[in-house]
Amino acid sequence: MRSNNIKKASIDLDDLVYVKANKVNKKQFLLKGDILITASTGSIKIIGKNAFCEENINASFGAFCKVVRAKNVHSSYLKHLFQSPQYFSYIQNVVNGSNINNIKNEHINNFKIPLPSPEIQNKIAQILDDAAALRNKTELLIKEYDVLAQSIFLDMFGDPVTNKFRFxxxxxxxxxxxxxxxxxxxxxxxxxxxxxxxxxxxxxxxxxxxxxxxxxxxxxxxxxxxxxxxxxxxxxxxxxxxxxxxxxxxxxxxxxxxxxxxxxxxxxxxxxxxxxxxxxxxxxxxxxxxxxxxxxxxxxxxxxxxxxxxxxxPPIELQNQFAEKIALIEKQKELAKQELKESEDLFNCLLQKAFKGELV
Incomplete structure (x- = not known):
């Protein structure tokens, strides 16, 4: 796994590179609950981005990444803290380097987090998981609108390669x-x-x-x-x-x-x-x-x-009909985007409260 496999707080299994298994230490395989972090990069905007491993992955990680493995803390609770504005603000302040920004082990170790009881951690994680699920559902809806638009294009005009309507x-x-x-x-x-x-x-x-x-x-x-x-x-x-x-x-x-x-x-x-x-x-x-x-x-x-x-x-009349259908889809997308903003605001508000120890 490399930095480009960390996308929107999740692991992306596209564009993988491979190494021989005997070159990888057992401790370097990604386990359920691990947090994979971009630890070295020339971009201050990318440094510290991270993703949570939802399950064991038969993969290791490159030299420009680090893994945080939870100990004496609920991993799902920790994953949300590593997506908080406080975490990214902290990372921006501690990294240094004229060309390459680096996160050292001491930077991670010195990141201070609230540590309530395991029961409270579990409750906080569940609340944030539910809020994240609502946000993700709306994101998926927006993507489905884009797929629908592409589908309408093919229904009305066909595949340009075959041109089945003989335009x-x-x-x-x-x-x-x-x-x-x-x-x-x-x-x-x-x-x-x-x-x-x-x-x-x-x-x-x-x-x-x-x-x-x-x-x-x-x-x-x-x-x-x-x-x-x-x-x-x-x-x-x-x-x-x-x-x-x-x-x-x-x-x-x-x-x-x-x-x-x-x-x-x-x-x-x-x-x-x-x-x-x-x-x-x-x-x-x-x-x-x-x-x-x-x-x-x-x-x-x-x-x-x-x-x-x-x-x-194709006839301009048909093109105009297509544009009208796209306009309707775009109107629904705008409503979904507003809903997404509201769900993101809710999630961020809950995350702030969790970091301050005020959520439960």
């Missing part, structure tokens, strides 16, 4: 009214306009406004970079795996795009929601990835190459 084919260029690059102006923490960068587009095809920068743009140039609700945004430069991220701008706030993004507006032949779904489909992702096969390091797909991509040309 005419053409290029994205046939559907485009304009495709414009963003600005290269330097962004900062202050400025006149919010500044959309590559990290504001998610791999799944949605907008993420959680981390924003700002920029000043002269009025005479504003029309070149300002985005409008319904504009399709395409990430033209990124890693090979992430280049081609495609989202639709869905805010009413005035924002401008960075130079790594392309703003696309369509003619009367296309609905942007159809094009987004097409490029975010398994087929679309494969096409984008294959376009970057020979590129080392940062990959690039420019505006001309984007417009040269072949795409189905």
């Amino acid at each position: 005419p084919k053409g290029t994205i260029r046939d559907l485009v009214k304009e495709a414009k690059y963003g600005t290269s102006e330097k962004a900062g923490d202050e400025g006149q306009y919010q500044y959309l960068r590559m990290n504001n587009l998610t791999y799944a095809g949605y907008m993420d406004y959680s981390s924003m920068k700002y920029v000043n743009i002269p009025d005479k140039d504003l029309h070149k970079y300002l985005v409008e609700k319904g504009d399709l945004l395409f990430n033209r430069t990124n890693s090979k795996d992430l280049v081609g991220k495609t989202s639709i701008f869905d805010s009413s706030e005035p924002m401008v795009i960075a130079g790594y993004l392309i703003r696309v507006r369509f003619n009367q032949k296309a609905n942007p929601f159809f094009v987004r779904a097409y490029l975010n489909s398994k087929y679309g992702k494969l096409v984008l990835r294959n376009m970057c096969k020979s590129i080392v390091g940062m990959a690039n797909i420019n505006a001309q190459e984007l417009q040269n991509i072949m795409i189905l040309h």
